[in-house]
Structure formats: structure tokens, C-alpha cells
Amino acid sequence: xxKKRIYLGLLAATMLxxxxxxxxxxxxxxxxxxxxxxxxTIVAVVAVLACLIVIGLGFAGIVLSLxxxxxxxxxxxxxxxxxxxxxxxxxxxxxxxxxxxxxxQRSFVEVNNQLVKAKQGKLTPDxxxxxxxxxxxxxECPNRITTNTENCTRCGRCPVGDLLPLxxxxxxxxxxxxxxxxxxxxxxxxxxxxxxxxxxxxxxxxGILDCIPLPVLGVTNDRPHGPCFxxxxxxxxxxxxxxxxxxxxxxxxxxxxxx
Ligand code: SF4
Numbered sequence: 515x516x517k518k519r520i521y522l523g524l525l526a527a528t529m530l531x532x533x534x535x536x537x538x539x540x541x542x543x544x545x546x547x548x549x550x551x552x553x554x555t556i557v558a559v560v561a562v563l564a565c566l567i568v569i570g571l572g573f574a575g576i577v578l579s580l581x582x583x584x585x586x587x588x589x590x591x592x593x594x595x596x597x598x599x600x601x602x603x604x605x606x607x608x609x610x611x612x613x614x615x616x617x618x619q620r621s622f623v624e625v626n627n628q629l630v631k632a633k634q635g636k637l638t639p640d641x642x643x644x645x646x647x648x649x650x651x652x653x654e655c656p657n658r659i660t661t662n663t664e665n666c667t668r669c670g671r672c673p674v675g676d677l678l679p680l681x682x683x684x685x686x687x688x689x690x691x692x693x694x695x696x697x698x699x700x701x702x703x704x705x706x707x708x709x710x711x712x713x714x715x716x717x718x719x720x721g722i723l724d725c726i727p728l729p730v731l732g733v734t735n736d737r738p739h740g741p742c743f744x745x746x747x748x749x750x751x752x753x754x755x756x757x758x759x760x761x762x763x764x765x766x767x768x769x770x771x772x773x
Pocket of ligand 1: 651652655656657659665666667668669670671672673674675676
């Protein structure tokens, strides 16, 4: 929960900032001028207030969903609005409070994952896409697996060889992308209903924001050799995420035989 609190705290602080700005506009301009400025102020205040109400509803939906572990369906739109619209302000505020980008993004992914897990439902495997980053592949491996995953000989030198059988076992789509453009192309082409994405916190965050309202479960990769170089992901974590979607919820995941 501590991880989630970072993002939620910054989200709440962002809302306070908006409310403060609203009060400032009102007190500074509305009181001063009896002419046309007064009307502009009223329009600006109503617009910011409307935004603030939607953001407030979204924030309430996020917190309620996290606490109850249930999807608050009727608040989904404001939740998505709050999640995506406030992200840049949250990052800026994080900088002001000297919270590292990594920490905020990790917290963002945690919050996102829990919100996705609060959703009920079950997908047919062909509507699920697994997106893997190219940096999981062993750097010296000569096989071009981004164009065709069949080129991987599953030699065991990197986690790709353990992840490919998962897509075969469960019948889900799997793509290895070198960047956001290829990932977006795969999403456009395959039109999945949900995504399991493996990446670093930064790429997961931008991918999740890009895909809203599509549910994306993010699995963070380990970077023992530094960023973008021979990274690693635990295949069990990816399998668990796949099962979450195709077995219809966390509760079922633990009762499923992997074979
Ligand atoms: S498992 Fe082996 S063949 Fe497959 S991508 Fe990794 S290093 Fe290359």
C-alpha cells in the first residue's frame, strides 16, 4: 500500500492545487472588476469547477475501487479522465517534492494494476496480447525475434525462451516490440481486449496511458545490467497475469493448473 500512497497522495495534492487556483482566480479577478473581466472570470471558474468535479469523482472512484477491490463501473470514465489528465501535473508535483520519477511511476503501475484486478470478467485467449520488450533478448543472440518469434531457438540464455511457450500453452497473442511505435502497431492490428505488458516503469506508464481505457496489467522487468540491456522478467509473474485475464479474476488464478 505504501507504493500506492505515493501516487494517490500526489493525485490528492494536484486536486488541492487546482482548488487553490480556482480560489485565487475568484478572489483576484471577480472582486476587482465590475466590467467584462467579471464575465470571463465566471466562465473560467465554471470551467475549472466542472473539471474539478469530474476529477474529484474520478479520484473517489479510484480510492473506492482500491479499498473495496471492486470495479466502480459508473465512475470508470471520470477515473480514466483523472488518471490520464492529471499524470503530467502529478509528475511535476513529484519533482517539487523531490520524489524520484521511478518511485512515482512504480506507484502508478501498482495503482493501475489493482484497478485492473478490481474488474471482473473473463476473456477468450485470442483477445489477450502479451507485449514484451526487446531488451529481454540476450544481447549477443543473432536471431531476429521481433519480426518472427519462431526465430527463437529457446536456448535458455534469456527469458524469451521461457515466455514463448506461455503464448502457445494458453493461445494468447505475443509480440516483442523494440519501442512504443511497434507496440502501438501490434495493438492496432490485433485489437486485443486486454494487455499484459512487460517493461520498465517508464515504458509501462506511457503504455498504460496510451491504451486507456484498455486494461493493461503491467509486469516490471528487472534490470541487473542497467536499463535496456539483458533485462529479466519472472515467467511465473507473466503467467499469473495471463491467467488473471483468461480465467476471469485473481481468485481463480491460484486454482489453475499451469499445464
Ligand atoms: S532464448 Fe536463446 S534464441 Fe531465444 S531469444 Fe533468448 S538467446 Fe535468443
